[in-house]
Amino acid sequence: MSDTVIQIENLGKSYRLNHEAQERYVALRDVIARKIKGIIIKPKPKKMSQTEEFWAVKNISFDINRGDVVGIIGRNGAGKSTLLKLLSRITEPTTGRIRIRGTVASLLEVGTGFHPELTGRENIFLNGAILGMQREDIRRKFDEIVAFAEVERFLDTPIKRYSSGMSVRLAFAVAAHLEPEILIIDEVLAVGDAAFQKRCMGKMGEVSKNEGRTVLFVSHQMAAVENLCKTGIMLERGTVVEKGPASDVIKKYITGLSELSKISLADRADRKGSGEIQFTSVALQNGKRETVNSFTSGEKSIFVLKYNNIAKRDISQLDVEVRIETYRGHRLILLKSEMCGKGFDLIPKDNDTIEVHIDRLPLAPGRYCTTLFVTLKGDIVDWVKEAWFFDVEPGDFYGTGKLPPEEDGLILTPHHFHVPI
Amino acid sequence: MITSETVQNREETGFSQEIVIEAGKTELHYWRDLWRYRELFYFLAWRDILVRYKQTAIGIAWAVVQPLTTTFVSIFIFKLIAKLPSDGPYPVMVLAAQLPWQFFSRGLSEASNSLISNTNLISKIYFPRLIIPASSVITALIDFLISAVLLAVVMFYYHFSPEYLFTPDWHVVTLPIFLLLAIGAAMGAGLWFAALNVAYRDFRYIVPFIITVGASISPVGFSSAIIPEKWRLLYSLNPLVGVIDGFRYALLGKYSPPLYLPAQAVSLGFILIVLVTGILYFRSTEKRFADVI
Numbered sequence: 028m029s030d031t032v033i034q035i036e037n038l039g040k041s042y043r044l045n046h047e048a049q050e051r052y053v054a055l056r057d058v059i060a061r062k063i064k065g066i067i068i069k070p071k072p073k074k075m076s077q078t079e080e081f082w083a084v085k086n087i088s089f090d091i092n093r094g095d096v097v098g099i100i101g102r103n104g105a106g107k108s109t110l111l112k113l114l115s116r117i118t119e120p121t122t123g124r125i126r127i128r129g130t131v132a133s134l135l136e137v138g139t140g141f142h143p144e145l146t147g148r149e150n151i152f153l154n155g156a157i158l159g160m161q162r163e164d165i166r167r168k169f170d171e172i173v174a175f176a177e178v179e180r181f182l183d184t185p186i187k188r189y190s191s192g193m194s195v196r197l198a199f200a201v202a203a204h205l206e207p208e209i210l211i212i213d214e215v216l217a218v219g220d221a222a223f224q225k226r227c228m229g230k231m232g233e234v235s236k237n238e239g240r241t242v243l244f245v246s247h248q249m250a251a252v253e254n255l256c257k258t259g260i261m262l263e264r265g266t267v268v269e270k271g272p273a274s275d276v277i278k279k280y281i282t283g284l285s286e287l288s289k290i291s292l293a294d295r296a297d298r299k300g301s302g303e304i305q306f307t308s309v310a311l312q313n314g315k316r317e318t319v320n321s322f323t324s325g326e327k328s329i330f331v332l333k334y335n336n337i338a339k340r341d342i343s344q345l346d347v348e349v350r351i352e353t354y355r356g357h358r359l360i361l362l363k364s365e366m367c368g369k370g371f372d373l374i375p376k377d378n379d380t381i382e383v384h385i386d387r388l389p390l391a392p393g394r395y396c397t398t399l400f401v402t403l404k405g406d407i408v409d410w411v412k413e414a415w416f417f418d419v420e421p422g423d424f425y426g427t428g429k430l431p432p433e434e435d436g437l438i439l440t441p442h443h444f445h446v447p448i
Numbered sequence: 449m450i451t452s453e454t455v456q457n458r459e460e461t462g463f464s465q466e467i468v469i470e471a472g473k474t475e476l477h478y479w480r481d482l483w484r485y486r487e488l489f490y491f492l493a494w495r496d497i498l499v500r501y502k503q504t505a506i507g508i509a510w511a512v513v514q515p516l517t518t519t520f521v522s523i524f525i526f527k528l529i530a531k532l533p534s535d536g537p538y539p540v541m542v543l544a545a546q547l548p549w550q551f552f553s554r555g556l557s558e559a560s561n562s563l564i565s566n567t568n569l570i571s572k573i574y575f576p577r578l579i580i581p582a583s584s585v586i587t588a589l590i591d592f593l594i595s596a597v598l599l600a601v602v603m604f605y606y607h608f609s610p611e612y613l614f615t616p617d618w619h620v621v622t623l624p625i626f627l628l629l630a631i632g633a634a635m636g637a638g639l640w641f642a643a644l645n646v647a648y649r650d651f652r653y654i655v656p657f658i659i660t661v662g663a664s665i666s667p668v669g670f671s672s673a674i675i676p677e678k679w680r681l682l683y684s685l686n687p688l689v690g691v692i693d694g695f696r697y698a699l700l701g702k703y704s705p706p707l708y709l710p711a712q713a714v715s716l717g718f719i720l721i722v723l724v725t726g727i728l729y730f731r732s733t734e735k736r737f738a739d740v741i
Contacts, residue, residue, distance in 0.1 A: 042739065051738075055648035116469055116574035118738045124470040131467070139572045144499050155493035159571055
């Protein structure tokens with residue numbers, strides 16, 4: 028029985044990148060000025076390199092069957108979001124076609140269209156309508172939505188007075204009570220507190236298992252994908268590189284991540300931020316200031332970060348975050364210069380090194396991933412996800428001569444057991 | 449890009465609809481989609497109205513204060529200083545023009561900004577984009593209805609004024625026609641400007657300028673009958689001339705000069721052209737909105 032609900036054939040989407048125009052948008056005055064210039068001065072033959080086609084998604088073909096829960100993974104810029112936008116009809120494909128059988132609801136953001144001035148009640152109706160629910164459906168499910176979001180007492184309060192957690196709960200509650208045959212979700216679980224995230228995951232699992240819905244789920248959190256999805260699709264540079272059982276695809280993705288570490292930080296193009304300051308390399312050092320290939324549990328560990336101060340100005344109010352994560356995207360430790368007490372006041376313009384010292388590395392043996400997030404006066408200047416990787420070798424964390432086992436807990440903490448007599 | 453067709457043998461397949469998304473095929477079922485998303489249209493208009501009257505502290509009063517002030521200013525300038533002739537009670541004559549003019553200018557400016565201010569919707573959700581400027585125009589219509597109450601009060605006052613004993617006559621039944629004309633004008637120009645606003649971000653500086661110029665060349669404070677005959681047709685290229693003359697014709701009853709039909713035809717034709725080209729232009733740029741906004 029052919030039970031294909033989504034059929035994608037040779038799908039492609041290209042954007043035109045204009046290298047000459049650096050503006051984010053087109054201004055009429057520039058267009059007019061250019062036209063006038065063109066009339067007065069004879070137009071030169073066009074340089075070919077000025078515009079370049081960029082394929083955000085290219086040659087993608089796959090089928091999804093009814094009831095499948097599919098996780099789409101890939102690094103930043105792999106084309107995941109573009110693919111979801113194409114599937115939810117927000118943007119038009121350049122080539123190929125998509126056939127979708129059944130009603131679709133796409134949730135590319137929680138609380139799309141929420142208006143801060145409106146009350147919780149009003150926003151439920153508005154958001155429901157935006158997500159394609161009929162007024163009757165919303166009315167019928169209203170109590171359920173309110174109960175799920177736990178906002179009964181604040182129904183008639185404008186949501187600008189809600190805490191961010193509350194509005195996220197409300198938004199997800201509305202979305203969770205949609206009844207489409209196909210649900211498209213983009214990283215929405217990355218918000219909300221842990222307990223609520225767990226409930227959302229439960230709800231999503233329920234939706235797909237019990238009600239036979241088809242779910243397409245994009246996430247950076249490998250753990251979430253692993254829990255929810257049977258099938259995984261991995262994208263890289265706009266094309267599908269792997270499709271199969273979720274756990275296999277995730278393994279492949281993780282292996283791919285370590286490949287990434289071979290690329291030097293300076294050459295990484297998948298970064299965000301203004302670029303005023305750009306980090307170019309990282310080295311690991313031990314307590315004796317020797318450059319090492321890996322750290323050791325319980326030892327002093329130093330990240331030596333080199334950066335390029337492009338503006339060549341003195342730096343003040345710099346905040347550097349080094350986030351240590353597992354491969355599955357769980358953040359374990361946040362090292363943040365502003366948080367640990369002594370931030371940076373003024374860094375002279377010819378400095379190019381920042382060091383992060385960890386006195387006793389509390390990580391169990393294994394391989395870890397780091398994200399670098401740097402702000403200057405509150406603006407992001409450099410942000411590289413999965414910026415580098417490092418291995419931790421077994422070490423004598425507890426000073427007992429016994430090495431903590433690999434794969435049995437990731438975090439080490441000094442502790443003791445005793446019998447109270 | 450999108451064609452959606454209801455699968456006929458629903459029981460057999462178990463699916464309620466099939467959508468085919470393909471390059472360059474937006475056109476096919478656009479109007480049916482528009483109908484499908486009518487619910488969203490109501491909700492967006494409802495949201496704008498709610499927000500509008502919640503945010504302004506004086507709320508509904510705003511819709512009354514604004515035409516009232518401009519009417520006083522007009523009385524002062526055109527009646528007391530310039531001593532222009534008036535058709536019937538001057539305040540009624542001015543308000544009858546003030547209402548459609550303010551509806552038009554508000555509808556136009558809000559429709560032009562509507563796409564930009566709903567960026568998050570456009571980049572996250574699919575729906576026929578035409579809904580957004582259309583619902584802004586409808587929001588402006590609510591203000592119009594509130595101001596209409598003011599006009600009714602003023603007309604009622606002149607009904608008892610011994611100088612005029614003012615009563616509208618059967619002409620009033622033609623009012624909906626001219627209101628439609630006003631909606632068409634606001635919608636047509638609004639669609640053009642909304643789409644241009646997305647394509648060229650500095651276009652928004654032009655809209656207030658157009659509205660200011662429009663306010664001074666539209667016959668709000670005076671009767672268009674004072675325009676010399678030979679200029680009347682050219683003057684009617686301003687689509688609001690037809691609308692305002694029509695409103696006065698409908699509301700002033702026996703005091704109104706007869707409708708100058710050639711001018712009406714010119715205005716109507718111009719509004720239709722703007723509306724049709726507006727829809728076409730909007731439709732042709734619509735599919736790129738999410739990419740450039």
